[in-house]
Amino acid sequence: MTASSMESLVALCKRRGFIFQNSEIYGGQKGFYDFGPLGVELKNNLKAAWWRAMVYNRDDVEGLDSSIIGPQALFDQSGHTSTFNDPLVECKDCHARMRADKMADPTKCDSCGSDNLTEPRDFNMMFQTQVGPVDGNIGYLRPETAQQIFANFKNVVDSTARKIPFGIAQMGKAFRNEIVARNFIFRVREFEQMELEFFVKPGEDEKWHEYWLEERLNWWAEQGIPRDKIRKLDVPADDLAHYAKRTFDLEYGFPIGYEELEGIANRTDYDLGNHTKAQSELNIQAEVHENKRSNAKLAVQDEDNNWLVPFVIEPSAGVERGVLAVLNEAYTEEQLDDGKTRTVLKFKPHLAPIKAAVIPLAKNNADIVAKAKEIKQKLQALGLGRVLYENTGNVGKAYRRHDEVGTPLCITVDFETIENAEETVTIRNRDTMEQQRIAVAELANYVRQFYSAA
Numbered sequence: 001m002t003a004s005s006m007e008s009l010v011a012l013c014k015r016r017g018f019i020f021q022n023s024e025i026y027g028g029q030k031g032f033y034d035f036g037p038l039g040v041e042l043k044n045n046l047k048a049a050w051w052r053a054m055v056y057n058r059d060d061v062e063g064l065d066s067s068i069i070g071p072q073a074l075f076d077q078s079g080h081t082s083t084f085n086d087p088l089v090e091c092k093d094c095h096a097r098m099r100a101d102k103m104a105d106p107t108k109c110d111s112c113g114s115d116n117l118t119e120p121r122d123f124n125m126m127f128q129t130q131v132g133p134v135d136g137n138i139g140y141l142r143p144e145t146a147q148q149i150f151a152n153f154k155n156v157v158d159s160t161a162r163k164i165p166f167g168i169a170q171m172g173k174a175f176r177n178e179i180v181a182r183n184f185i186f187r188v189r190e191f192e193q194m195e196l197e198f199f200v201k202p203g204e205d206e207k208w209h210e211y212w213l214e215e216r217l218n219w220w221a222e223q224g225i226p227r228d229k230i231r232k233l234d235v236p237a238d239d240l241a242h243y244a245k246r247t248f249d250l251e252y253g254f255p256i257g258y259e260e261l262e263g264i265a266n267r268t269d270y271d272l273g274n275h276t277k278a279q280s281e282l283n284i285q286a287e288v289h290e291n292k293r294s295n296a297k298l299a300v301q302d303e304d305n306n307w308l309v310p311f312v313i314e315p316s317a318g319v320e321r322g323v324l325a326v327l328n329e330a331y332t333e334e335q336l337d338d339g340k341t342r343t344v345l346k347f348k349p350h351l352a353p354i355k356a357a358v359i360p361l362a363k364n365n366a367d368i369v370a371k372a373k374e375i376k377q378k379l380q381a382l383g384l385g386r387v388l389y390e391n392t393g394n395v396g397k398a399y400r401r402h403d404e405v406g407t408p409l410c411i412t413v414d415f416e417t418i419e420n421a422e423e424t425v426t427i428r429n430r431d432t433m434e435q436q437r438i439a440v441a442e443l444a445n446y447v448r449q450f451y452s453a454a
């Protein structure tokens with residue numbers, strides 16, 4: 001099941017502390033969102049799952065965490081200062097600004113319906129800033145994490161002795177001054193990307209492109225987004241970015257319709273070719289900007305000691321769009337036997353913001369409270385993620401709240417726990433709502449096994 005509308009997701013996210021509009025107390029800043037107590041856990045869990053799959057579980061990818069601000073030279077060379085533009089149209093009557101290629105009707109203002117529009121003009125989406133106190137020393141907030149990966153190519157190769165095929169993975173903030181930020185966290189001005197640049201021998205690029213398409217579809221399925229909910233768009237040649245030989249967009253059925261969740265591009269040798277020195281000595285296939293500033297040769301030697309500039313396959317996913325898709329897929333409303341409806345977020349357990357809630361049945365009984373706190377600490381020490389001591393006193397309400405935030409296990413400590421020599425607690429499963437009694441001594445094993453089997 002999925003959410004019936006974007007509104008129901010937005011409302012749940014605010015009510016339960018997943019996502020808030022940024023600077024709401026000052027009227028809100030459009031295109032910026034903050035992740036609350038549960039949102040930060042969900043986001044971190046999704047990123048950790050990506051890192052595990054892309055770096056730890058493989059032997060051909062290295063990690064990187066580069067600066068957000070990059071120098072003018074980097075973004076001149078990559079082509080962003082001249083071409084990272086969207087077409088901006090302004091309504092001469094109501095002064096609304098729109099992105100020409102996203103208008104409902106390109107001849108009419110989205111806001112007031114007037115046809116009194118300006119011609120589209122290029123609007124550069126990069127945020128510019130000044131670096132240091134010297135006037136004119138410009139830097140840019142990166143609009144994608146990728147360029148810094150290319151800039152570090154030689155550092156990584158030299159320090160790890162990597163041979164192609166291999167990849168460099170990076171997760172982190174990206175900034176785009178979108179003309180119109182809309183649809184909750186789908187299109188924002190500050191977001192995070194999870195990007196892999198996978199360097200391969202020219203000629204083997206098409207095979208690797210297909211390989212990464214499969215890998216990424218499998219990964220999204222593991223995050224609770226089945227393959228049949230993702231549409232693969234083989235981007236038509238005239239819609240391709242200028243650097244791409246071919247791109248697959250993975251489009252997910254968001255509440256606003258099918259839209260891009262991740263792009264998997266074959267970027268050829270465009271990027272390394274742009275950032276390398278000695279361009280004329282290398283057999284670069286892409287059309288690149290002349291580079292007089294780079295001091296590094298971004299190339300590798302093949303078996304015959306010939307220099308070659310690797311091609312790049314880039315799976316690039318947005319964290320916010322991932323979180324939105326995961327939330328939407330997890331959102332479930334169930335009719336109960338007593339006629340009531342329960343809302344449950346059926347997250348895959350590894351993504352759940354809270355791994356287990358420990359609930360004392362009576363919050364003013366010192367023995368029950370002490371036992372519940374002791375259990376919380378023990379389970380927390382398993383290192384599975386956040387375990388919450390839930391001291392609200394009403395078990396029924398706590399179950400409902402934890403259903404709504406997707407906590408897979410609730411553990412209730414009651415009089416039997418402290419009175420019975422066996423020390424048993426009730427453990428409740430989010431999805432089946434089944435409750436079973438289990439000895440405290442068995443609890444850590446039970447929870448560990450639950451998470452390793454999930």
Ligand code: ATP
Nearest residue numbers: 176186187188191260261262263316317318320321
């Ligand atoms: P769109 O066509 O939706 O503007 P894009 O094709 O420009 O996206 P890419 O440059 O391929 O996006 O960026 C890779 C990924 O980064 C996208 O698949 C998306 O998940 C994410 N992303 C890009 N722009 C935004 C944004 N403004 N807000 C949130 N996520 C974004």
